[in-house]
Amino acid sequence: xxxxxxxxxxxxxxxxxxxxxxxxxxxxxxxxxxxxxxxxxxxxxxxxxxxxxxxxxxxxxxxxxxxxxxxxxxxxxxxxxxxxxxxxxxxxxxxxxxxxxxxxxxxxxxxxxxxxxxx
Amino acid sequence: xxxxxxxxxxxxxxxxxxxxxxxxxxxxxxxxxxxxxxxxxxxxxxxxxxxxxxxxxxxxxxxxxxxxxxxxxxxxxxxxxxxxxxxxxxxxxxxxxxxxxxxxxxxxxxxxxxxxxxxxxxxxxxxxxxxxxxxxxxxxxxxxxxxxxxxxxxxxxxxxxxxxxx
Numbered sequence: 001x002x003x004x005x006x007x008x009x010x011x012x013x014x015x016x017x018x019x020x021x022x023x024x025x026x027x028x029x030x031x032x033x034x035x036x037x038x039x040x041x042x043x044x045x046x047x048x049x050x051x052x053x054x055x056x057x058x059x060x061x062x063x064x065x066x067x068x069x070x071x072x073x074x075x076x077x078x079x080x081x082x083x084x085x086x087x088x089x090x091x092x093x094x095x096x097x098x099x100x101x102x103x104x105x106x107x108x109x110x111x112x113x114x115x116x117x118x119x
Numbered sequence: 120x121x122x123x124x125x126x127x128x129x130x131x132x133x134x135x136x137x138x139x140x141x142x143x144x145x146x147x148x149x150x151x152x153x154x155x156x157x158x159x160x161x162x163x164x165x166x167x168x169x170x171x172x173x174x175x176x177x178x179x180x181x182x183x184x185x186x187x188x189x190x191x192x193x194x195x196x197x198x199x200x201x202x203x204x205x206x207x208x209x210x211x212x213x214x215x216x217x218x219x220x221x222x223x224x225x226x227x228x229x230x231x232x233x234x235x236x237x238x239x240x241x242x243x244x245x246x247x248x249x250x251x252x253x254x255x256x257x258x259x260x261x262x263x264x265x266x267x268x269x270x271x272x273x274x275x276x277x278x279x280x281x282x283x284x285x
Contacts, residue, residue, distance in 0.1 A: 029227055031234035032258035034250065038230040043210075043222025046230055072207070 006084040014067065014079055014086065017047070018094050021101055028102035037102045046070045049098045053080045064088040065095035162216065163277055169213055170273040173266055176205050180263040183235075187255055192247070196239035203232045206265075221269060228265040231258040 020026045028039045028049070035051035048068045052061030056068075066080040081088045100106055127134070179202045186195035210217065210225040217225075235258050238251055247255070 027223075027227075029231070029261060030254065030257065031231060032238045032251075032254045033234045034254060036234065038227065038234075040223035040226035040230075043217070043219040043226065046226050048230075 008085070010077060010079050010083055011085045013069075014090070014094065017067070018090075018097070021094070021097050024101065026101075028098050030102045035099075037098050044071060045076070049095055051095065053082070064091045066091065067094070165213060165216055166273045166276040169209065169216075170270060170277060172205065172209055173270040173273060176202060176209075177263065177266045177270060179205075180259060180266055184256065184259045184263065187252065187259060192239055192242040196236070196243070199232060199236050199239055202262075203229070203236055206232065209269075221272065224265045224269060228262050231262045231265075234258060235262075 017026065021028065026039045028037050030036075031038055036055075037049040039047050041047055046069075048070070050056075050061065050066045050068065053063035053066045055061035055066065064081050066078060068078050069076045079086060079091075081091055179198055183195050183198045183202065186192070186198060206225040206229040210222050210229075214222075235255055238247065238255055241247070
């Protein structure tokens, strides 16, 4: 069982990821693994969005989505709901935004909407 | 003695200083130009070598796409294994010559290949769903696109577009 510890840097990082994803400044991509999305950062790091917590240690994982930062193959941090101050709902909202950005859902919806309006 | 002769005799020290300054400035100018030219030549050789590596990657990525389409997933896994480390090799080998944007492209390509490798490894023991095959194809296309775009960047540099990279 993880220890709940407040980590203001992680909270700030998640807030920045949320803002930059919302403004479309982060180029999230879907991977070949269903539900896992990735974005490179600063030519050095990669941030992965997982659909659940403990995704890597258990076959399907459990709990709300989580975000993991890597430098090469080394994991730098695992941002999960287990960190105090990281709300489960916030992680769910961020993951959903990432998913929509990576799969270009809003663009496709706009495309469908414009066609529907012209019917 | 002529007036010019007198002037030269009285000011030879000053004139020599001015001449020295002009010669130093010219030497500095030519040294700088030679250094810029040498740097350009070095970068051009590096870009050519990089383009060769990338070209090999484009061919492998194309082969993987064909193998996935033909359902030869074990062979695709083997080729994916061959290609897996190339993006990181390129990124680290030319670290000081790549822009952050290019490094990000290579990082993303590595992640795509890594995820493809995991899915293809799974296919050895169980059949992949249509959804998984589609995701594999999409990732493969993403990798090919990265290789092709970065090849274009390297080629542009070789052809003389040095300023575009920096």
